[in-house]
Amino acid sequence: MAETKQDLLCASLAVLVDVANDAKRADQEIMYSKVLSSVLTSMEVWSETRLLDYHERFHKGAVGLMENLLPFALSVAKILDEDISNLERGDRVEDSAGSRVDYFIKSSMRNAFSKMLEIGGNSKIVEAEDEESSEGILQLSKETEELASKEKENFSPILNRWHPIVAGVAAMTLHNCY
Structure with missing residues (x-):
C-alpha cells in the first residue's frame, strides 16, 4: 500500500512539472487559472496537513512516503507562489522551501511534544509533590531525548x-517546549 502511494506521488510530481510549465504561459484563460489555483490549493492543504504533523503521520516504516510527499508539497506551493497570479489567489505571501520546511519541523515537533505530555501523564508534574515532580521531570527529559533522537535518525536526513x-530547528523547538 505504501509503495503504491509512493509511486502515485512520484507520478504526480512528474505531472506537476508540466503543470508548472503550463501555468507560466501568459496566454492562459482566466477560468483555467482559477481552476488550476483551486486544485493546487486543495493539493497544498492535503499535503501540508500531513507534513505539519509528520511525527504522527510517518512512522519509521513510512518515512519513504514523506520523502516523496515533501517535494510534492514544495512543488505545489512553488507553482502557486510563482506561477498563479497573486490577484487571483488573494494576498498570499511568497515563501521559500526552506522556510516552509522550517515551519513543518516546528509544528511537528510541538505536536509530538504535546502528545508526549498527554500520553505520559507528564502534565501532572506541576501539581505533584517535590519528589514526584523531580521524577516526572526526569522522565520528561528522557522522553524528550528520545523524541530528538527519533527526529535526527528518521526525519532529519530527508528534511x-x-x-x-x-x-538545530528541532532542538530549539524542543527546548522552547520543555
Missing part, C-alpha cells in the same frame, strides 16, 4: 535537502 540546519 536536510531543503533546510540547512534541521537538527
Whole structure:
C-alpha cells in the first residue's frame, strides 16, 4: 500500500512539472487559472496537513512516503507562489522551501511534544509533590531525548535537502517546549 502511494506521488510530481510549465504561459484563460489555483490549493492543504504533523503521520516504516510527499508539497506551493497570479489567489505571501520546511519541523515537533505530555501523564508534574515532580521531570527529559533522537535518525536526513540546519530547528523547538 505504501509503495503504491509512493509511486502515485512520484507520478504526480512528474505531472506537476508540466503543470508548472503550463501555468507560466501568459496566454492562459482566466477560468483555467482559477481552476488550476483551486486544485493546487486543495493539493497544498492535503499535503501540508500531513507534513505539519509528520511525527504522527510517518512512522519509521513510512518515512519513504514523506520523502516523496515533501517535494510534492514544495512543488505545489512553488507553482502557486510563482506561477498563479497573486490577484487571483488573494494576498498570499511568497515563501521559500526552506522556510516552509522550517515551519513543518516546528509544528511537528510541538505536536509530538504535546502528545508526549498527554500520553505520559507528564502534565501532572506541576501539581505533584517535590519528589514526584523531580521524577516526572526526569522522565520528561528522557522522553524528550528520545523524541530528538527519533527526529535526527528518521526525519532529519530527508528534511536536510531543503533546510540547512534541521537538527538545530528541532532542538530549539524542543527546548522552547520543555
